[in-house]
Amino acid sequence: MYENIILNISEGTATITLNRPQVYNALSTALINEITSAVEAASIDSSVRVIILTGVGDKAFCSGADLKSGMNGDMTSLGDSLRKNYNPMIAAIRNAEKPVICRMNGVAAGAGMSLALACDLIIANKDAYMSELFVGIGLMPDAGSMFFLPRIVGMQKAFELCSTGRKIFMEEALALGLVNKTVAYETLDDAVGELVNYYKTAPTKAIGMMKKVLNQSFNSSIEDILEQEAQHQDLLGKTHDFAEGVMSFLQKRKPAFKGI
Secondary structure (H helix, E strand, O other), rough: OOEEEEEEEOOOOEEEEOOOHHHOOEEEHHHHHHHHHHHHHHHOOOOOOOEEEEOOOEEEEEOOEEEHHHHOOOOHHHHHHHHHHHHHHHHHHOOOOEEEEEEOOOOOOOOOHHHHHOOEEEEOOOOEEEEEEHHHOOOOOOOHHHHHHHHHHHHHHHHHHHHHHOEHHHHHHHHHHHOOOOEHHHHHHHHHHHHHHHOOOOOHHHHHHHHHHHHHHHHOOOOHHHHHHHEEEEEEEOHHHHHHHHHHHHOOOOOOOOOO
């Protein structure tokens, strides 16, 4: 079904692996559309509780747009290319009401950095780096970087990183809050696995609604967020996992959440 990604669904986890190692997992139109399709499918698959996004090997998570393929086959309008391909991919990740973990196996540059930042959590190879390298070809960051970056690092630091395109090595990335954890490549699977084991037994609907409201928090008034909290809490109060959570608390045992 897929030619540019490897999709594996097992034990409540959907792992989407970018599989273009010959070009450091650069984003072609086909790869972008396959990522979007796989994320959307995992989002509505009731057996999936957590999504992992990663790349093959230890060199690159994603090196950005595949310039050699002619900017994904559309040199006449970069804006149309973003609207048609990149933007739906980023929206699929942000709209997935399930945790999306970036297993950042290697370098995340250009739109590859945007792709990583779109995820809910990033566990990174300590030998990797990030870069908003768009300025090197006379462009501005896209695929969501202009949204995510200032919210994470602040306006002045975001301007510096965007306008210089310099490499951000993992010690700095961790300090800035761009990644959640850095580990040696050899222990990357273990570190990601710890998170996966938590999320695949967590109350998935509650986490999905947290993500939905957090997505809107910077563009809403306190009154709007208070009302959204009330509306979503009302829905969560009718779930199996709420009833199970209360019962397990009263019985002083670990809850057995089902994600429903």
